[in-house]
Amino acid sequence: MPFVIYVLGLGFFAQGTSEFMFSGVLPSVAHDLDVPVSSAGQLVSAFAIGMFIGAPLLGLATLKMPRRAALIGFQLVFIAAHVAAALVPNFGFLLVMRVVSAMAYDGFWAVASVAAISLVVSAKRGRAISVVVSGLSVATIIGVPAGTLPAQHAGWQAAFWAVSLITALSAVVLLIVLPGGRDTTSAQPHLGTELRSPRVPRLWVAYATTALSVATDFAIFPTFAPSSRTSPASATASYPCIAAAPVVSGLVINTGLGLAGTAWIGAAFAVTAMGSTLLDRRLTRRHRTFTLEAGLLTATLNPQQAAAATH
Structure with missing residues (x-):
């Protein structure tokens, strides 16, 4: 090269x-x-x-x-x-x-x-x-x-x-x-x-796919800094997919599968990113529930300490 x-x-x-x-x-x-x-x-x-x-x-x-x-x-x-x-x-x-x-x-x-x-x-x-x-x-x-x-x-x-x-x-x-x-x-x-x-009609399919992909990036990336304060995993979940996508797509094109092959690769990465985000959301909710239950348990066992913490 x-x-x-x-x-x-x-x-x-x-x-x-x-x-x-x-x-x-x-x-x-x-x-x-x-x-x-x-x-x-x-x-x-x-x-x-x-x-x-x-x-x-x-x-x-x-x-x-x-x-x-x-x-x-x-x-x-x-x-x-x-x-x-x-x-x-x-x-x-x-x-x-x-x-x-x-x-x-x-x-x-x-x-x-x-x-x-x-x-x-x-x-x-x-x-x-x-x-x-x-x-x-x-x-x-x-x-x-x-x-x-x-x-x-x-x-x-x-x-x-x-x-x-x-x-x-x-x-x-x-x-x-x-x-x-x-x-x-x-x-x-x-x-x-x-x-x-x-x-050319097929170009509009490519235009729409690109528009949706870029819109997703611009919608998600600005929220990384605020979301990372409460959920660091959600701020980095899509990084591996973003890193690997161009390299894998280039290899797919060279194999002769063409742009249609890269579309399936992109869909697979999108599903992976969505799955990681949903998993992070579930884990974050469980963490918040556990923290709330731990706080209630502490207040029950040691009401004086809990009362002092509220003042």
């Missing part, structure tokens, strides 16, 4: 950390900006809106651009948005910067995926995509906790600075190892072809 594939994965890791790091820093942001946690959750929605807008617009706008110039340009915009957000701690401004950074991230995602496919032979395309997207999986397991750690000791802005530095590193390495100019080894995309692609 060419080294540049892993560099693209590093870019996914850096920007993916920003996508999900609010699962750990959301309470800190809410406290620092003096807004409720529920209002601070709009920052997650702002990022999702930016991705929704950026995907079609930037995908079409960069059809004729050299891939290296497009990738570096998106990373520079992403870095600028994070630096600005760290320097201007204002909730409204932070909302705007989240939209801008999400659009740049989505543009990078689109171009990097196409670049990864064009840099390897057809037999290794599934593996190349799995390596690149695995950067996002590693971000959910390592990047999010690593971003939360400096936020706890130096403020949530430290997480933004860390993401900016890692993104800058990946941009510098990408500038060195990725060939410049337009890709002449594969068929060139055309605007008319891209605009007609939504007419």
